[in-house]
Amino acid sequence: MNYLEIINRRRSVYTLTDRLPISENELVGIVEETVVATPSPFNVQSGRAVILLGEQHKLLWDGIVYDTLKAIVPEGAFENTAAKLSGFAAGAGTILFLEDQDAVDGLKERFPTYAAAFDGFAAHALGMIEVNVWNALAEQGIGANLQHYNPLIDDMVKSRWGIPASWTLASEMVFGGIARPAGPIEKLPASERVRVIR
Ligand SMILES: Cc1cc2nc3c(=O)[nH]c(=O)nc-3n(C[C@H](O)[C@H](O)[C@H](O)COP(=O)(O)O)c2cc1C
Incomplete structure (x- = not known):
């Protein structure tokens, strides 16, 4: 499969199973390699990932997110x-993507001229990690979707899994075997989004 085939294979897949087509250790290796390979501004490497597998993954959704939302979502809407x-x-697991604020702050001190831009740059870099991981999982036939229950769940997540105070939760990527593939999606034609000037 070439690169364009892989990025076209990546979709938001919501109906997942806990059966992966590769081993958990292989998946961990893919995520590690992808996080390390992805670029960042001034090579700050502020993106972090925490991989929750099996029961820890279930605890996130059946425990932490469930309890948090039950307390605030109106009764009728909670079903x-x-x-x-x-x-x-x-699903089989969740990857928490986080930003190490200490690393970003260090960059601001080293390069004060660009300080105002670094939060945005760091967010771009974390987005690159997210999509690289999403594509790498798609290549393996693993389905995934991207969620954002932060900042509601941040404190509980941090205390449950001992995550450093300076790591800020940015997103949660749920992954697993594909029970139902994503349906068709409408896209604007490239001609409306890409201009070629020569
Ligand atoms: C930066 C970003 C944030 C997203 N946040 C969410 C989210 O919070 N919840 C969700 O269900 N999908 C989320 N999505 C998925 C998008 O809705 C989805 O990627 C888009 O509709 C295109 O569909 P596709 O992923 O199947 O190509 C997000 C996607 C991106 C790129």
Whole structure:
């Protein structure tokens, strides 16, 4: 599969199973290699990932996110929310993507001229990690979707898994075997989004 085939294979897949086509250790290796390979501004390498597998993954969705939302979502709307969360829990794992704020702050001190831009740059770099991981999982036939229950869950996540105070949660990528592939999606034609000037 060439690169364009892989990035076209990547979709938001919401109906997942806990059965992966590769071993957990292989998946961990792919995520590690992808995080390290992805570029960052001034090579700051502020992106972090925490991989939750098996019961730890289920605890995130059936425990932390469920309890957090149950306390704030109106009674009538919670049934839908709960169904969505149990769909995430049915996957094989979740990758938490985080930003090490200490690293970004260090960059601001080293390069004060660009200080105002670094939060944005760091977010771009973390987005690059996210999409590189998403593509790498797609290449293996692993389905994934990207969630953002932060900052609601930040404190519970940090205390449950001993995550350093300076790491700020940015997103949660749920992954697993593909029970139902993504449906068709409408896209603007490239001609509306890409201009060629020669
Ligand atoms: C930066 C970013 C944030 C997203 N946040 C969410 C999210 O919070 N919840 C969700 O279900 N999907 C989220 N998505 C998935 C998008 O809705 C999805 O990628 C888009 O509709 C295109 O569909 P595709 O991923 O199947 O190509 C996010 C995607 C991106 C790139």
